[in-house]
Amino acid sequence: MAKRPPLPLILTANALLDGDVVYFTRTGWSRDRAAAFVATDEAGGEALEASLEEAIQDGEVVEPYLIEAGQDHYRERIRLGGPTIRYGAEALNVPL
Amino acid sequence: MYRYDEFDERLVRERVAQFREQVARRIDGSLTEEEFTLLRLMNGLYLQLHAYMLRVAIPYGTLSARQLRQLALIADRYDRGYGHFTTRQNIQFNWPRLSDAPDILELLADVEMHCIQTSGNCIRNVTADHFAGVAADEIEDPRPTAELVRQWSSLHPEFSFLPRKFKIAVTGSAEDRAAIGVHDIGLRIVRNEAGETGYSVLVGGGLGRTPMIGKTIRAFLPRAELLSYLEAILRVYNLEGRRDNKYKARIKILVHELGLEAFTARVEEEFAALAGREIDVDAEEVARIAAYFAPPAYEDLPATSAAFEEAKRDPDFARFARTNLFPHKIPGYTALTISLKPIGAPPGDATSDQMRVMADLAERFSFSELRVTHVQNIVLPHVRLDDLPALWAALVEAGLADANVGLITDIISCPGMDYCKLATARSIPIAQEISKRFADADREALIGKLGIKISGCINACGHHHVGHIGILGLDKAGVENYQITLGGDPGDRTALGERLGPGIDGDQVPEAIERIVEIYLNLRDGDGEDFIDTFRRVGLDPFKVALQPKEAALAAA
């Protein structure tokens, strides 16, 4: 398994049926990032690692992985917020 | 266009049913995610950053009006009202649900389309010259060959789990518009001294982390031996291609590591062992497929059109006619490219409304046929010159009349990190900003032919290595960073771009492109010399100041 990122940690994945970004809440998976369980100590980190392993095994979600809750990498920002561009019909009226 | 017979039809329908069951077995737990991933990819279904993505095959880029209308329906019913045409002449939907994918496949099968092998480590959708059947320099239409290869490679029981993906392109013309030099196998239809047609076979080209140009493994392969020869190449690759490192698994690395001579010897040995196995099809089958690509019922027309000449008095129409038309081998006809690169919009996207408009126009003006180009535009291949004024007016009304084909705003871009899970940086916003920067049509015309290609990661879906100007987006310590290359060329004089210097931030890219263009305009020979020709003449050095801070660049100039 990949090295665990530093605390505080959250567990994220994509939902199986529609691919939406989801976050682990300890009782299940939520599309709301604010509902994510945040592990702030070693015990919580280990619990999340166990949940990650379980998620990989039971396959309820797709490609689960741990991220550092406080980090602000643009990949996670885009993942959370959706495409940074307008698309479809909206993209055709771009102000120049 | 090729039409399915009962066998093609049954196979595609069975594949839909099979995929439906594969989805059900993933949901019920019979298949692990790892097992299912392999199977869904073989049917073009990816998981991206925010959603699944379904890639639909458009074999050799040929599409009927009816098929395009069905794609529009799928975009509306199962996606968000648009689709993205790719650099491999396919279309991608960015927002389908896993549970809807089987129903989408059913709708595709209704119009003789599928997603077979649009991803996965198998033989991918076969691409061909988008001006097939149009270009005057064509020895033969490449599409019957491409269709034969499509059939032979579909659900191949030996070659569906290769070390890595495998891409084949075919051209029948003297000028290579299918970029055969950067494919795993490139086929060029040629004539030998006896006047027989056959294939010049290139192997081991490709982009990605280690870009390489294909090498000729057979200068003339008799056409009757095509499939068994392909089978021999694939067999050597399947057995010996590296599986220890994803980035060294393409056939180009095997050819490179063995050397062309040793690789060729192995292929010829397997080819000899395959003799008499009846892998190849007979001449009647070749003729059966070719008959579907017979020319449409052209009218006898004069080579020039008074209506067309008259319309050119409108400068906007004249501009469009200069950039978006390609000479047709039949007098009185032309091939018209519809640009999917409006200023500031995501390259290659089309809304469902636009798809329906293009389908209608294809029916009215182009024998119901369309082509998808690897430059992410749409071609109406057989348009009467007399019809151009009416067709252009309809395109203007639909917002599809951008006159920028082959120019600096006709940018190729992969989806990048706005969608793609593999991306290391965004591509589309870079394309949009460059496009806006060069929005002035007169200036764009002055700059002339210049292809910018942008990839959001080293896998090079945006073909940045062969862009006249290539842009590669990377993640540099948590910040998007863009490397610029110059001098790449996808065509006959295939060349890989050279790095201009260290990477720069995204917001500096338009300015850097601006300076590269200024340097080019100062250096070019007369008014007519294209960027790539200037680059070939002067090399990389004069362009290096483009990356320096503006003051330093001015001082150096």
Place this chain on the structure above:
Amino acid sequence: MPLLDRNGWKAEGFDVVAYADLDAALAAKGPEQKLGVLVPNTIHPRMLAQFQDRLDLISVEFPKHSDGRGFSLGRMLRQQGYDGTLRASGHILPDQFGFALHDGFDEVEIDEAQAARQPVEQWLHARALISESYQQSADGPATIFEKRRAARVARAAR
């Protein structure tokens, strides 16, 4: 490990030795013994040509479902004239069963955990889902190209 063929689960009927022990096993082979060898998928099939007439089973390793070398090995062994039993052993999916049979395999060996997840009914069902093939098959059905040719001949005869 669980073993199945196109008729369902089956029992082991061979003495299977490792490839490294093949010479010794052949030297000691009894007249009634059904001898098989488990080969890695990294060998060239030609390396088995001199032994193949004395082997009742060749079992080809499939280390991962994504590793398709075994499919070429199977097809090449049949093409060089091996006519004993051919087995795919390791991680192979029900969805690949049809391919394996087309390539000349007779049976599949998987581990217990996979067999529990993917009972034999799934294998037999998955195999039957695709009935057409453009490529030649070791297990019988005419290719689409052959069917077209037959139809052409029939039309010409009318």
